[in-house]
Structure formats: structure tokens, C-alpha cells
Amino acid sequence: MSLLHISLQDGFLNDEVIIQVNEEEKFHKSQVKTRFQVGLATSFETDVPDGSVNVKVTLPEKNLTQSTVLEISAPTYLGISITADGQIDFQMSNEQFRYL
Numbered sequence: 001m002s003l004l005h006i007s008l009q010d011g012f013l014n015d016e017v018i019i020q021v022n023e024e025e026k027f028h029k030s031q032v033k034t035r036f037q038v039g040l041a042t043s044f045e046t047d048v049p050d051g052s053v054n055v056k057v058t059l060p061e062k063n064l065t066q067s068t069v070l071e072i073s074a075p076t077y078l079g080i081s082i083t084a085d086g087q088i089d090f091q092m093s094n095e096q097f098r099y100l
Contacts, residue, residue, distance in 0.1 A: 002050055003075045007043040007097055010034055011082030018058040019080075021046055048072055057088050064088055 006027070008017060012034045019027040026046045034041045049072075056067040057080055066088035070076060079091040 001047045002072050003045055004048045004053065004055075004070075004072065005043065005045050005075070005077045005096070006055070007077070007079050008032055008034075008041040009079045009081045009091075009097070010039050011084075012041040015059050015082075016061050018060065020054075020056040020058075021048060022054055023056075055090075059088070062086070066090075068092075 004021065006019060012032045015032045016030045017027065017032045018025060027044055029042070032041050051072065053070045053072050054067055055070060055078060056065065058065045059082075064082075064086070068078075068090045070078065070092060074094065077093040077096055079093070079097055081089045081091070083089050
């Protein structure tokens with residue numbers, strides 16, 4: 001097992017966000033809003049099995065859903081943002097994200 005850190009970063013504006021990890025709901029919250037001064041809305045952690053992990057993000061009010069598959073063997077950091085053109089963007093890192 002490894003720790004998966006998920007950060008909801010840029011582009012969230014009072015959104016309902018649902019995140020499933022390997023088809024299990026791990027996060028469901030309304031009114032998610034990015035703090036533009038730091039580029040972060042919220043974050044959470046969950047234990048995941050090593051190997052392929054499917055992360056699915058849904059913003060039901062915006063009719064957006066996007067998935068990504070991560071190969072995990074150590075603590076992993078996943079940043080999720082909403083782009084200017086309204087798409088879900090994933091950024092994976094082996095190091096913790098830095099916020100001001």
C-alpha cells in the first residue's frame with residue numbers, strides 16, 4: 001500500500017466535486033473553491049494498493065468527468081485543476097506540491 005495525496009488546485013469555483021479511486025468514492029464535497037492566492041482549494045489523502053490506480057473526477061454541475069490511471073509504488077501526489085477552457089487537468093508528482 002502507498003499513500004496517494006490528491007490536491008484540488010486551480011479553477012474550482014463553488015463546484016461539487018466527486019473523486020473515485022478504483023471505483024470507490026473517496027471524496028464528495030460541494031462548494032469547492034480555489035483560494036487564488038495559493039492556487040489550492042482543498043486536499044486529502046488515501047491509501048491505495050501499489051500498481052495501477054484509476055482516479056475518476058466528476059463535476060456533475062458542469063457535466064465534466066475525466067479519469068487517469070497512475071502507476072503507484074511509493075507516496076504519490078496528484079494535482080487536479082480545471083483549465084481555462086473547462087477541462088480537467090491532472091499533474092502527477094513524486095514530490096509534494098508547493099503552495100504560497
